[in-house]
Amino acid sequence: MRKLLLLALLGIAGFVAPSSAETVAQIAARWGIVGTGQKDCHAPVGPDNDRQAFAVREGKLFLERSTGTSHDSNPVPAVSVNARGERELLVISTGQPVPWETRCD
Numbered sequence: 001m002r003k004l005l006l007l008a009l010l011g012i013a014g015f016v017a018p019s020s021a022e023t024v025a026q027i028a029a030r031w032g033i034v035g036t037g038q039k040d041c042h043a044p045v046g047p048d049n050d051r052q053a054f055a056v057r058e059g060k061l062f063l064e065r066s067t068g069t070s071h072d073s074n075p076v077p078a079v080s081v082n083a084r085g086e087r088e089l090l091v092i093s094t095g096q097p098v099p100w101e102t103r104c105d
Helices: 024-031
Strands: 004-007 035-038 053-058 061-067 071-075 076-081 087-093
Touching: 024 053, 024 061, 024 076
Parallel strands: none
Antiparallel strands: 004 087, 035 053, 053 061, 061 071, 071 087, 076 087
């Protein structure tokens, strides 16, 4: 199956791997984006109430998504801050769903 590359914003030139001093997962934690987000954490996960999480596993950052019937987990190999100060994340989507236990933090 072909891999689909998703970019948070247009252009790959602005994405760089972090220096050896700080990993992508460490940067994400410093930015405060590691954790789970959902429109309503008390309602069931579904198409109108999907759940997204930035999770760290084995020192690497992943974007995990669930709609109740489909789940996927995609690596985030690079993050950057653009000239306007906006945070950009590069997400690699394999298009293959994986098991994922949904929860709210």
